[in-house]
Amino acid sequence: MAERLLEISDLGVAFESAERSVVALDGVSLSLDRGEILAVVGESGAGKTTLGAAAIGLLAPGAQITRGKIRFDGEDLVTAYDARLEAVRGAALSMIAQNPRAALNPVRRVGEGIVDVLRAHRDLGRAEAQVAARALLKRAGFPDPVPIERAYPHELSGGMCQRAMIAMAVACEPALLIADEPTAALDTASERAVMDLLADLVRERRMGLLLVTHDLGLAAHYADRIAVMRVGRIVEEGPAVSTLARPRDPYTRALVTATPRAGVRIDDLAGVPLPSRREQGPAIASPILSVSRLSKRFGQAVAVDEVGFVLARGESVGVVGESGSGKSTLARLVSRLIDPDAGRIMFEDADIGAMAAARFHAVPERRRIQLVFQDATGSLNPRATAFDAIADPLRRLQGLRGEALAARVRELALQVQLAPELLDRRAHRLSGGQRTRVGIARALASRPDLLVLDEPTTGLDVSVQASILTLLERLKRELGLSCLFISHDLAVVRMMCDRILVMREGRIVEEGDTECLFRAPREAYTQRLVAAMPEFGTERPDWG
DSSP: OOOEEEEEEEEEEEEEOSSOEEEEEEEEEEEEETTOEEEEEOOTTSSHHHHHHHHHTOOOTTEEEEEEEEEETTEESSSSOHHHHHHHBTTTEEEEOSSHHHHSOTTSOHHHHHHHHHHHHSOOOHHHHHHHHHHHHHHTTOSSHHHHHTSOGGGSOHHHHHHHHHHHHTTTOOSEEEEESTTTTOOHHHHHHHHHHHHHHHHHHTOEEEEEESOHHHHHHHOSEEEEEETTEEEEEEEHHHHHHSOOSHHHHHHHHTSOOTTOOHHHHHSSOOOOOOOOGGGGGSEEEEEEEEEEEETTEEEEEEEEEEEETTOEEEEEOOTTSSHHHHHHHHTTSSOOSEEEEEETTEEGGGSOHHHHTTSHHHHHEEEEOSOTTTTSOTTSBHHHHHHHHHHHHHOOOHHHHHHHHHHHHHHTTOOGGGTTOBGGGSOHHHHHHHHHHHHHTTOOSEEEEESTTTTOOHHHHHHHHHHHHHHHHHHTOEEEEEOSOHHHHHHHOSEEEEEETTEEEEEEEHHHHHHSOOSHHHHHHHHTOOOSSSOOOOOO
């Protein structure tokens, strides 16, 4: 028989300031039983994170509960004193934050952070807590936990920080775990490992898991039930698989339609006919980029190890693999932001790999190869407006000034569907999708022939991602661009690319036509990546 763990009734939350009051949650009601996984899905601004924060009593400054109740194991947390919440939080209630690297204490080693949690809520000496912390890290997927417990957060990858955060969150065996986008920006294999771990903990300890995510495939595969949120309200709720297979609410149907998955083409995602590919003539088969025996080390670590591939004119090639496989390093080498240790990078007839990165900006090839960065926010000058970000390469590479410069910036903004009134805004006043559009416009400013895209849609809502992907496809077809598309999202790569390179530990382990590779991957590593894709509406492949 189901045992009710969390009961939220008619919950209202508002952010109050001297100027105005903004409603974040408007009459939200839901429940969660022990041993159950409830996924809360929706786009940015829907109220998902606020709901999770309210449930654990960690609302942001300025946020206030205006009405309703939050009952945890029969106790109303809304009326509980701060001291009581402090006692419950961490011991019975715990949370995995959306940005684990930022949530971990940057000046304390990972093991010390877990020891702190254990000693705060359990009667353990330091030596006992250290043994327990090591066991938790091992349970979280670290075969050798010693190097991890001695590391600072900045020394670990995103996936490692996520697992360390899980170890800390479950240290005191909480009854309720709130996971806010626990796999954002993780590759498919790391994502599956993290979610399998959480699902195992739910089963073993009969925890309740409130999973906040924008990934519908993840929700369908792991959640028992799903609640769809839009602008502070729940618009649809029900069993995860059947709700996504047969959504009733128009908003849920729109989310499903915008999600890349098997059998859906980019033209389907667009909802309108996209332009035909530009005719390239016989030259389409000729390579625009030829890479051979390319290598790069950082200290003793090998990032790229004798990589070779060819990119034809007008072709899109995807590069996939786990975190740390060398994908982003390869993107930076090809874009000549860093120097290779060995190997050749032939752009048409020019050996750009032989040029120092610092001198590459002076040659014509600099204009013709452009990069869209993984971190749209970090790649923009926080003091510069969107106009200045797009104008910078026009000033540097083409010498444009005055009205000619302004006209070209406006043209590029129109090309990437960025509203002209946004050009005067700085990065912090733009949404994630708008910042990505600025990055694309900046990359297109010099009229490149090769566009290197490093995780261009990471962390974006499905509808925003759909608009960015259709934009890229339209530009690719209209301008005849060649693209090197780096991504951990295999569903996106499947939709966008003609061929795929699979990287592991700095090497290309498999290469092939996109559909052939997804239908029948040869390498066990590729099979594992494909099998880990959290899609809905299809069964996972079993490669034996």
